[in-house]
Amino acid sequence: xxxxxxxxSPAVGGVMWATTAGLAAYxxxxxxxxxxxxxxxxxxxxxFVFAAQMINFSIPLTGSSGHLGGGLLxxxxxxxxxxxxxxxxxxxxxxxxxxxxxxxALGGNIFNLGFFSCFVAYPLxxxxxxxxEATSSRQGLxxxxxxxxxxQLGAFGVVVExxxxxxxxxxxxxxxxxxxxxxxxxxxxxxxxxxxxxxFIRKARPELLEGPGKEKTPRPGSLRPVLVxxxxxxxxxxxxxxxxxxxxxxxxEWSILRVTxxxxxEASSRVHTALVELQRRVALLPDYSFKTSSEEAAAExxxxxxxxxxTSVAGLLGAALTWAVTVLFGTVVRxxxxxxxxxxx
Amino acid sequence: MSVxxxxxYDLHRLEDLAAGxxxxxxxxxxxxxxxTAVFVxxxxxxxxxxxxxxxxxxxxxxxxxxxxDLPLGFVLARLLVVSPFVLFFALADLFFIRAPLVRFxxxxxxxxxxxxxxxxxxxxxxxxAALSFVATGGFVPFCAFLARWRLFRPFASxxxxxxxxxxxxxxEAARLVRAHNLRAGGRGLRLREWGHLxxxxxxxxxxxAHCLYLAMVARGFNGVFPSFGPPRKWTGKDLLYVxxxxxxxxxxxxxxxxxxxxxxxxxxxx
Numbered sequence: 001x002x003x004x005x006x007x008x009s010p011a012v013g014g015v016m017w018a019t020t021a022g023l024a025a026y027x028x029x030x031x032x033x034x035x036x037x038x039x040x041x042x043x044x045x046x047x048f049v050f051a052a053q054m055i056n057f058s059i060p061l062t063g064s065s066g067h068l069g070g071g072l073l074x075x076x077x078x079x080x081x082x083x084x085x086x087x088x089x090x091x092x093x094x095x096x097x098x099x100x101x102x103x104x105a106l107g108g109n110i111f112n113l114g115f116f117s118c119f120v121a122y123p124l125x126x127x128x129x130x131x132x133e134a135t136s137s138r139q140g141l142x143x144x145x146x147x148x149x150x151x152q153l154g155a156f157g158v159v160v161e162x163x164x165x166x167x168x169x170x171x172x173x174x175x176x177x178x179x180x181x182x183x184x185x186x187x188x189x190x191x192x193x194x195x196x197x198x199x200f201i202r203k204a205r206p207e208l209l210e211g212p213g214k215e216k217t218p219r220p221g222s223l224r225p226v227l228v229x230x231x232x233x234x235x236x237x238x239x240x241x242x243x244x245x246x247x248x249x250x251x252x253e254w255s256i257l258r259v260t261x262x263x264x265x266e267a268s269s270r271v272h273t274a275l276v277e278l279q280r281r282v283a284l285l286p287d288y289s290f291k292t293s294s295e296e297a298a299a300e301x302x303x304x305x306x307x308x309x310x311t312s313v314a315g316l317l318g319a320a321l322t323w324a325v326t327v328l329f330g331t332v333v334r335x336x337x338x339x340x341x342x343x344x345x
Numbered sequence: 346m347s348v349x350x351x352x353x354y355d356l357h358r359l360e361d362l363a364a365g366x367x368x369x370x371x372x373x374x375x376x377x378x379x380x381t382a383v384f385v386x387x388x389x390x391x392x393x394x395x396x397x398x399x400x401x402x403x404x405x406x407x408x409x410x411x412x413x414d415l416p417l418g419f420v421l422a423r424l425l426v427v428s429p430f431v432l433f434f435a436l437a438d439l440f441f442i443r444a445p446l447v448r449f450x451x452x453x454x455x456x457x458x459x460x461x462x463x464x465x466x467x468x469x470x471x472x473x474a475a476l477s478f479v480a481t482g483g484f485v486p487f488c489a490f491l492a493r494w495r496l497f498r499p500f501a502s503x504x505x506x507x508x509x510x511x512x513x514x515x516x517e518a519a520r521l522v523r524a525h526n527l528r529a530g531g532r533g534l535r536l537r538e539w540g541h542l543x544x545x546x547x548x549x550x551x552x553x554a555h556c557l558y559l560a561m562v563a564r565g566f567n568g569v570f571p572s573f574g575p576p577r578k579w580t581g582k583d584l585l586y587v588x589x590x591x592x593x594x595x596x597x598x599x600x601x602x603x604x605x606x607x608x609x610x611x612x613x614x615x
Contacts, residue, residue, distance in 0.1 A: 045550065057536050
């Protein structure tokens with residue numbers, strides 16, 4: 001479910017970065033009194049989840065396999081704040097070392113995989129369900145339900161963020177129908193894997209389930225995680241709404257036009273107008289627009305970028321030259337390096 | 346090699362590369378990160394039907410990968426592993442955007458082909474830039490850079506811990522999987538077996554964390570890694586590096602360098 005940089009616009013990626021940085025700062029603040037004690041534990045458990053994610057188990061009758069996601073498990077063992085930070089650290093390493101995700105998409109990925117499991121599913125579902133009676137079956141059911149909800153919300157986050165970025169041509173409804181059922185199955189698998197681990201810990205080391213972060217875990221009735229969630233959602237919606245109003249026909253407007261037949265998200269209020277103005281001022285290349293349309297596209301009510309065959313040929317030639325020069329430069333540097341290393345060897 | 350062994354190999358490989366001695370390795374980690382962040386942002390800001398305009402940007406990852414001596418095959422292998430999700434979106438473009446965009450006589454190229462090509466190119470550029478960032482800058486200097494902000498110091502420590510202990514956990518996990526494979530005759534792990542295998546693994550990891558903490562406290566650990574050292578200062582070279590690349594990225598974003606170059610070769614700009 002890791003989004004790549006290529007799937008996000010700078011606006012959505014930036015808003016998600018800001019939101020996640022805010023959540024991380026908030027988590028660090030909440031963690032600070034006990035941070036010293038917890039840091040090695042967070043690091044080692046993070047490394048454990050990182051490795052455990054790569055150990056797949058087969059799913060009977062499907063021919064496919066599943067693995068641990070880890071967000072919920074980390075929240076259960078470390079508490080939501082430390083769990084969120086640890087999940088963020090895992091995702092940073094995955095993005096930088098394994099290209100799983102991306103630098104611009106990091107904020108979105110941490111939000112989708114860390115926020116929903118640690119700040120929504122854990123306190124509002126898992127903790128609540130086991131609060132009265134923590135039997136093994138109840139713990140298992142709570143883990144499965146929490147994992148399913150976290151994955152569903154995370155998958156929906158991917159859909160919304162990608163659609164808001166205007167990257168994909170998949171209609172919103174089709175995209176949701178593709179993502180949610182797949183992640184329902186993945187959520188069930190994730191829940192079962194977490195349950196299997198909890199069952200083991202319950203037998204072997206029950207004190208771990210009390211969790212070192214228990215004291216700092218928000219009370220199940222606390223509205224704080226919900227408020228943080230709403231604040232984050234408001235940030236996303238507020239920040240990104242300005243970008244919808246772009247005059248560019250590609251992106252969300254284009255997608256919504258195809259899905260609904262009208263551009264429903266057109267700016268209308270004062271706030272929108274102000275944000276549109278802000279976007280016009282700060283956008284990279286505000287004047288860049290698709291000014292003309294091809295005849296075929298116009299017949300469908302769509303606008304397309306102007307295609308000038310001369311410019312296209314020049315562009316392709318220029319691009320080929322750039323790449324050729326780059327390859328030539330690389331080959332020369334490598335040859336020089338090889339020649340330099342020969343006498344010494 | 347299993348996925349775990351591959352991951353371990355990648356970690357070692359990138360760490361070895363990060364120990365290089367080129368000028369780019371000696372840059373301030375903030376300068377390296379800033380240049381990479383501006384790069385991926387500019388790449389992401391291109392319109393969805395832009396292909397040739399993106400191509401001159403290949404100079405940046407090519408330049409850094411070359412300096413890091415990172416083989417192209419290494420990057421391409423990473424792309425293949427993580428590309429299915431992006432390929433899915435590229436295929437969706439082919440399927441959903443069929444309006445003709447470029448005409449060659451009686452033939453035309455649908456807009457979906459252009460947007461899919463643009464998506465894949467952006468994916469290649471951003472992934473190679475992220476890999477070259479780690480291969481040239483190193484991860485520990487990046488953690489040290491993060492640790493300069495008091496608020497993010499605990500996070501930098503967690504990041505450092507996860508990174509360092511991943512070597513151990515990956516090795517142990519690879520051993521577990523190898524042992525199972527040798528005994529199970531190629532049959533995959535069942536969920537119950539997985540639980541029995543991973544549970545003790547978690548237990549051992551937890552115990553290791555406890556011992557580690559006690560050992561660190563005994564050596565005076567107070568939440569900040571001494572190995573991060575004193576903060577590095579920005580130099581003129583760092584600023585020049587970031588500003589030169591930023592100007593190039595913005596230029597490539599504002600001016601279609603490929604078309605300009607091609608126009609010059611063809612005998613005049615349009």
